[in-house]
Amino acid sequence: MKEAARQARAESRIIGLVPTMGALHAGHLSLMERARRECSPVIASIFVNPKQFGPKEDFSKYPRTFESDSEKLQGAGVDFLFAPEPREIYPDGFATYVNVDGLSDRLEGRSRPGHFRGVTTIVMKLLQIVQPNLVYFGRKDAQQSRLITQMARDLNLDTEIVVCPPVRESDGLALSSRNVYLNAEERKAAIVLYHALEAAKRELNAGVRDALQLQAVLHRTLGAERHARVDYAEVVDAESFEPVVRVSKPCYVLLAVFIGKTRLIDNLYIEPKSPGSEGLVFHF
Numbered sequence: 001m002k003e004a005a006r007q008a009r010a011e012s013r014i015i016g017l018v019p020t021m022g023a024l025h026a027g028h029l030s031l032m033e034r035a036r037r038e039c040s041p042v043i044a045s046i047f048v049n050p051k052q053f054g055p056k057e058d059f060s061k062y063p064r065t066f067e068s069d070s071e072k073l074q075g076a077g078v079d080f081l082f083a084p085e086p087r088e089i090y091p092d093g094f095a096t097y098v099n100v101d102g103l104s105d106r107l108e109g110r111s112r113p114g115h116f117r118g119v120t121t122i123v124m125k126l127l128q129i130v131q132p133n134l135v136y137f138g139r140k141d142a143q144q145s146r147l148i149t150q151m152a153r154d155l156n157l158d159t160e161i162v163v164c165p166p167v168r169e170s171d172g173l174a175l176s177s178r179n180v181y182l183n184a185e186e187r188k189a190a191i192v193l194y195h196a197l198e199a200a201k202r203e204l205n206a207g208v209r210d211a212l213q214l215q216a217v218l219h220r221t222l223g224a225e226r227h228a229r230v231d232y233a234e235v236v237d238a239e240s241f242e243p244v245v246r247v248s249k250p251c252y253v254l255l256a257v258f259i260g261k262t263r264l265i266d267n268l269y270i271e272p273k274s275p276g277s278e279g280l281v282f283h284f
């Protein structure tokens, strides 16, 4: 992989990287398409990163669909697929980690200790191997995208971090590799995450700015679905990911909800129409 990337750099080409864990869906492919518009070559990586799974999480049963993934990538016009083995990435004696302080400990980080250290470490390694001009992430994982942007800034990386909007099913459910865990009944129930975000948007459009009031609406909507168990439902500042009291600056409504045994996340990004204005723009 390093050799191919060196070659592309020697030819002064614009290298784009799209890191994934495979089990590819239309959300991943939207990142590939964006990368293809802006870069050549486009490199996709597939690596189910053991270091970002907790001991009780789904590492061993995470969906692995390598054959169909590589066909999808070929169809999407991706130039290289980098799919290393865990022992190649973490040989015996591996000892160096990247951690973004503070931001890594909140929300997803609090529910999944060590998760973000695993994420930032693998992303840093992929960026070192490929040294792309641009790297693409999905805003579906809002906190992850924010952390990686912070890491790139803090460590003076020469790669531009591009964050792309989430792709959803026609009923609003955000595409996720973990959706395959849902049975038919749970799949129907999973739509409650999107409904909760819509409910928050309705409140905001009705003039509500108080975060506690919004949180109450989120909990009321999620609580009405018997298959759903809320991990967190919060309104946070889009920079710090600290809870806000009022929605006045760019914010995220962030959800992590168990549907049966499957943990799903989703978010709504909210920004003022113009600085200081009361009007809001919503990005699902």
Ligand code: AMP
Residues within 6 Å of the ligand: 019, 020, 021, 022, 026, 027, 028, 030, 031, 136, 137, 138, 139, 140, 141, 164, 165, 166, 167, 168, 174, 175, 176, 177
């Ligand atoms: P994963 O394979 O789940 O690690 O995801 C790889 C990349 O795809 C990450 O940057 C995700 O944020 C992004 N991604 C996952 N789901 C979606 C989606 N529904 N829409 C857009 N991007 C997504």
